[in-house]
Amino acid sequence: MEMEFRNLSCGYGQRRVVDGISLKLKVGEVVGLLGANGCGKTTLIKTILGLLPVQGGEVLLDGKNIRNWTSAQIARVIGYIPQMHTPPFPFEVLDVVLMGRTAHIKPFSSPSPQDVKIAEQALDMLNISYLRDRVYTEISGGERQLVLIARALAQEPRILIMDEPTASLDFGNQIKVLSHVKQLAGMNIAVLMSCHFPEHAFIYSNRAVLLNEGKILHSGTPGETITAERLKTLYGVDVDIVSVKNRMNQELRVCIPSRNFALQPMQSMDRRKEYAFA
Amino acid sequence: MKTVIKERIAEVKTKRDAGWKILILLSTLILIFILSFALGRYPVPPGQLLEVLASRVFPIEAHWNATVETVIFQVRLPRIFAAILVGAALSTAGAAYQGMFKNPLVSPDILGASAGAGFGAALAIYFSFSMLGIQMMAFVGGLLAVGLTYGISLRIRHDPMLALVLSGIMIGSLFSAAISCIKYIADPYDKLPAITFWLMGSLASITTRDVYMALTPILFGCILLYLLRWRLNVLAMGEEEARVLGINTGVMKTIVIVCCTLMTAASVSISGMIGWVGLVIPHLARMIVGPNYRVLLPASILLGGGYLLLVDDLARLLASMEIPLGILTALIGVPFFLYLLLNSKWGWK
Numbered sequence: 001m002e003m004e005f006r007n008l009s010c011g012y013g014q015r016r017v018v019d020g021i022s023l024k025l026k027v028g029e030v031v032g033l034l035g036a037n038g039c040g041k042t043t044l045i046k047t048i049l050g051l052l053p054v055q056g057g058e059v060l061l062d063g064k065n066i067r068n069w070t071s072a073q074i075a076r077v078i079g080y081i082p083q084m085h086t087p088p089f090p091f092e093v094l095d096v097v098l099m100g101r102t103a104h105i106k107p108f109s110s111p112s113p114q115d116v117k118i119a120e121q122a123l124d125m126l127n128i129s130y131l132r133d134r135v136y137t138e139i140s141g142g143e144r145q146l147v148l149i150a151r152a153l154a155q156e157p158r159i160l161i162m163d164e165p166t167a168s169l170d171f172g173n174q175i176k177v178l179s180h181v182k183q184l185a186g187m188n189i190a191v192l193m194s195c196h197f198p199e200h201a202f203i204y205s206n207r208a209v210l211l212n213e214g215k216i217l218h219s220g221t222p223g224e225t226i227t228a229e230r231l232k233t234l235y236g237v238d239v240d241i242v243s244v245k246n247r248m249n250q251e252l253r254v255c256i257p258s259r260n261f262a263l264q265p266m267q268s269m270d271r272r273k274e275y276a277f278a
Numbered sequence: 279m280k281t282v283i284k285e286r287i288a289e290v291k292t293k294r295d296a297g298w299k300i301l302i303l304l305s306t307l308i309l310i311f312i313l314s315f316a317l318g319r320y321p322v323p324p325g326q327l328l329e330v331l332a333s334r335v336f337p338i339e340a341h342w343n344a345t346v347e348t349v350i351f352q353v354r355l356p357r358i359f360a361a362i363l364v365g366a367a368l369s370t371a372g373a374a375y376q377g378m379f380k381n382p383l384v385s386p387d388i389l390g391a392s393a394g395a396g397f398g399a400a401l402a403i404y405f406s407f408s409m410l411g412i413q414m415m416a417f418v419g420g421l422l423a424v425g426l427t428y429g430i431s432l433r434i435r436h437d438p439m440l441a442l443v444l445s446g447i448m449i450g451s452l453f454s455a456a457i458s459c460i461k462y463i464a465d466p467y468d469k470l471p472a473i474t475f476w477l478m479g480s481l482a483s484i485t486t487r488d489v490y491m492a493l494t495p496i497l498f499g500c501i502l503l504y505l506l507r508w509r510l511n512v513l514a515m516g517e518e519e520a521r522v523l524g525i526n527t528g529v530m531k532t533i534v535i536v537c538c539t540l541m542t543a544a545s546v547s548i549s550g551m552i553g554w555v556g557l558v559i560p561h562l563a564r565m566i567v568g569p570n571y572r573v574l575l576p577a578s579i580l581l582g583g584g585y586l587l588l589v590d591d592l593a594r595l596l597a598s599m600e601i602p603l604g605i606l607t608a609l610i611g612v613p614f615f616l617y618l619l620l621n622s623k624w625g626w627k
Contacts, residue, residue: 013435049522075524082522087515088380089569099512103524108505110572155523 001027001077001158002062003048003190009056010040010047016055017043019214025190027158030181032201032222033194035211036235041194044211045163048192050074061159075103079157079189081148083167084141093131093139093147097122100154115154122153126180142173149180153187160184162193166200178204198226198241202253210234223253231255296573299566303580307362310584314358314591320349352486360484360492361590362583364545365555367496369582371538372556373563373574374503377514378534379439382564386542386556389446389535393453394423395546400460400473409483412476413491413547420543423453428535438531439517479550479604481590492544499541500579506533507571514569552604554611555586562618 003025011017018040025031035041046052048059050071058065061077079100097119098111105111111119123129128146131139136147145165152160162181166174181204185191195201201208201222208225210217212234218225231239238258243251315327322330330350332338340347371386379388387393398419402412427442427449434441457477464470503510509530513520521527545552563577586603589610593601 051518051521071521071526072524075522080519080522082519085516088382089377089514089564091511091514091569095511095570096515099515099523102508102512105508107509110508 001190003159003192004060004063005048005057006060007057008044008047008054008059010043010052011055012043012052017214018047018211020057021211021214021216022057023209023216023219025159025192027188027190028185029207030185030191030193030205032205032208033192033211034198034201034208034226034234035194039211039234040214041211042163045080045161045192045194048161049078049080072103075155075157077158079152079155079160081145081152081160081162081165083164084145084148084169086137086144090135090137093123093128093134093136094119096136096147097150097154100151103155118156119150119154122150123147125153125183126150140173141169142176145169145173145177146180149177149184153184157189159190159192162191164194164196167196174200198231198255199253201226226253226255228258296567296570300573300576300580303566303577303584307580307584307587310587310591311358311362314361314587315350315354317591318349318354318594320345322346322350356486356489357481357484357590358587359489360481360548361587363489363492363496364481364549364552365559365582365584365586366579367492367499367541367545367582368552368556368586369559369563369578370500370503370575371541373560373571373578374510374534374538375556376560377510377569377571378531379443380514380516382561383557384443385553386538387450387553388443389427389539390423390450390453391420391539391542392546392551392553393450393457395420395543396477396551397423397453397456397460399476399547399550400457400464403472403476404460404464404469406469413488416547417495417543419453420546421539423449424535424539424543428532442531475602476550477604478602479552479607480593480600480602481549482600484548488548492548495540495544499537500575502533503537503571504575506530507575510534510571510575511569514571550602550604552586552607554607554615555582558611558615558618559585561615565618 005021005023007020007022009016009018009020021044033041033044043052047054050066050069054067058067060066066074094116098115100122101111101115101118105115120129120132123132126146126149128143128150131143131147136144139147149165166177169177178200181191181193185206193200193205195205205222207219208222209219210225210230217233218230226241228239228241231237239255240258241253241255243253245251312324312327316322316324326342326346327350329338330342330347333340368386372384375384375386375388376382395416396419398415398417399412401419402415407415427446430445430449431438431441434445457473461470461473464473509525512523512525513527513530513534515523517527520530542556559582560574560578563574563581566581567573567577586607589606590603593603593606
């Protein structure tokens with residue numbers, strides 16, 4: 001399975017947010033989508049999922065345009081993991097995961113024992129079987145996000161879209177949730193993940209795509225794509241990218257702000273002096 | 279320790295319990311049903327009641343007063359069935375809407391069904407229509423109001439759910455104003471009290487024909503919603519998510535609205551305006567069996583039917599004069615709802 005955007009434009013009504021981008025996604029790879037707030041990441045994702053109409057160009061799945069596909073047809077191929085959310089009703093975790101089977105269930109039917117088995121396997125794969133009978137609204141944010149990944153897995157998609165899956169998760173939960181992303185790619189799924197930290201793209205993706213003001217600034221392996229210069233263009237801040245080794249002797253790249261933090265309090269003191277003299 | 283207890287509570291909430299709970303609710307409804315026959319201005323002892331009921335099936339010689347039979351079959355039976363039917367319909371519609379709007383404070387008249395039906399009835403009373411005419415006008419009025427709401431909401435280019443609620447509130451207010459207008463110009467000695475009493479809601483003058491009339495749309499709505507129970511669960515996660523999970527939310531929303539409107543309009547047309555049932559009962563049902571529509575819908579039907587039947591019994595018995603049902607449902611419903619909010623674990627967050 002291969003997904004391709006050809007000269008894709010999207011936006012809301014008259015407003016064009018993403019302007020003619022082309023990109024290919026192959027099964028087994030994780031593509032990290034980086035960009036500032038409002039650069040069009042979410043708009044692009046909503047258009048791929050069929051929540052917004054395509055404004056120009058096309059979205060192709062194995063060469064077929066999905067413009068006229070029903071939501072069930074799309075859902076059988078593309079899974080989606082939203083940002084952490086709390087629904088108003090206290091569904092059980094198993095029911096939430098079973099909702100991933102909806103596109104495979106006939107309109108008047110309910111999940112079959114076979115569907116329950118698939119949902120349980122999905123929970124098992126993420127090591128959260130213990131959550132099966134818990135109430136979704138009462139578990140922790142990190143656990144909820146893992147449940148949403150299980151739901152997407154139960155959907156048996158070939159392409160998985162994640163919209164900042166770790167937004168509003170604490171430090172530990174971010175690592176716990178993201179550690180499963182590569183595992184997903186190993187299951188013959190193509191993953192497109194929008195990230196809000198360049199480090200996440202370095203560690204968890206095979207390819208990084210930088211989106212700047214609705215256009216692709218650059219795309220390629222994270223190492224060669226994410227440079228200090230391009231991050232400056234993207235986010236308007238100066239950063240240094242450094243390589244460090246972790247305890248497992250793996251080399252990782254991290255971004256740190258290039259700024260003399262020690263200078264700031266001095267400046268404010270200087271200013272106070274000026275006021276004193278004035 | 280706290281989390282361990284929490285986990286235990288969660289474990290207890292398994293599916294095996296749901297079957298039990300439904301069974302208990304069903305027995306309660308049957309109990310109230312039998313009790314309601316015996317209660318009233320003309321008391322029928324339980325033994326005699328069973329005999330009279332059995333005589334319809336088995337050849338038992340009638341050794342009782344003919345009045346007993348009239349009271350049971352002509353007066354109480356249609357009224358009891360109407361109370362169950364209306365209570366079940368309003369609760370089911372409320373449960374479906376609360377999920378669809380992702381809001382547990384929504385009631386079946388959110389899209390203006392009750393106000394529209396009230397307007398139709400008021401207009402029919404003003405023009406001195408027959409009882410049948412009033413009911414038909416009420417039914418059509420309810421459908422018309424919701425049709426308008428839905429049509430307008432499609433033209434609003436924002437959040438579609440919010441658009442529905444907003445246009446529902448506006449259409450509801452518009453029809454309420456129209457009701458006031460009719461009341462204002464109606465004959466104050468004859469028509470005005472008739473309209474006012476109709477709007478208060480009552481099952482006092484229910485006939486067997488009324489029950490049959492309301493039965494078809496209500497059964498249609500209940501059955502269709504039950505068939506769609508799984509999709510209602512998914513819809514309760516929010517519109518965008520339901521679409522991404524493979525549901526055609528446009529079609530699904532339309533079906534839910536059609537079902538709920540048919541049920542609400544049919545109920546209001548035979549009973550007048552009865553508030554709070556459709557809001558409180560789904561809430562209570564969710565507290566008992568959880569939010570899964572597979573059990574929530576049956577629980578709402580049984581609880582709603584039993585509840586309205588009980589309240590209608592009170593309406594018959596509490597005072598020497600009948601108390602309008604709509605007043606009682608509010609007088610009982612509101613404190614009860616407040617009690618639930620203050621004292622128990624919420625069925626939602």
